[in-house]
Amino acid sequence: MTEPLILAVPKGRILEECLPLLARVGIEPEPAFSDESSRALRFRTNRPGIDLIRVRAFDVATFVAHGAAQLGIVGSDVLAEFDYSELYAPVDLGIGHCRLSVAEPADLAAKDDPRGWSHVRIATKYPNATRRHFEARGVQAECVKLNGAMELAPVLGLAPRIVDLVSSGRTLKENGLVEVEVIAQVTSRLIANRAAFKTRPEVVPLVDAFRRAVIGADAA
Template sequence: MAEPLIIALPKGRILKEALPLLARAGIVPEPAFHDEASRALKFATSHRDVELIRVRSFDAATFVAFGAAALGIVGNDVLLEFAYPELYAPIDLGIGHCRLSVADHADAPPITGETASHLRIATKYPRLTQAHFAARGIQAECIKLNGAMELAPLLGLAPRIVDLVSTGATLRENGLVEREVILDVTSRLVVNRAASKTDARVSVLVEALRRAVGDAAAA
């Protein structure tokens, strides 16, 4: 009997939005998946050929790219930041809407190529950040942080940040202003290219999730 296919799911808000789509595709996790006290890392589902793992959003892409999971759910921000050639993203799931934006203090000077040839920016997206500013002739020196990005301007680590923004409430509460949008973000179904060629079950799952997304949009 073939090993179950693994789907890598990101923790947090996207997970809550993804579960109804998975249920429409006939994939319902076992009760332990919802138990916050559980230390389990891999979970069975109602689909005998599918198991789930719950990981950090950046790690979901890595698990799929290196074949530890056959499929996953990943924001297009992560896809573009890592640019793994082993991945392809056949479906925009239409969930996890947010944006990758530049933010700084309200009294910070505007960013232009004439006045700022070099910027120091705190972010967990150095690739996207550097590419965005390089297109304007500005060199971005990126300080890599994985959280609490808003502290960087407050404590003098970097005057600007590039981070995901949903409502903007966290920025406002920390005295920051959203200046420009680098990327509009939604979550995608990602697939390991090798797995899609060697295991016919992968394409069956992809089509089931494609129908689930269509059904959800029509509901």
């Protein structure tokens, strides 16, 4: 008996946008998936050959790259940070819109010009993507790796600037920061393990179903 396909989905804000998309593809998680008190991480669906796992966004790419999950939904920010050669990202799902941006305290921004930077110290959970961005401009980026609470770094003197995801900008504003440069526009992608794409025949039809669901949503 063939093991079910594992589809990794991210915890957090993207998950709410994922669920209608999954429904259009014909995938409905078991009731426990919506139970906020449940500690389960793997869930059955209405499709016997498909299970879901719910993990941190950064871990989605790792599970799929190493073949523990065959498919996943993850932001293009994560793909840029890890750059796994084992991943194939065939479908832009058109959800999870935000941007990866550089921000700094408002009083610094008032007298600062990013075009004049030669060296920057930045707190971020995206050190690889941040370094690549600045290297392309000839700027040396010293990155301090954080996994959260990025906005505290300038306030407490850890680093004068941050690189983080920005959606509405409200969190930045409430912490006295302003956006000064956009590194990349971000959306969520359907990703597949390259080996599974070739060896599991049920992967391709599922990818095609996601593609049709996105086209249908755009048409609506």
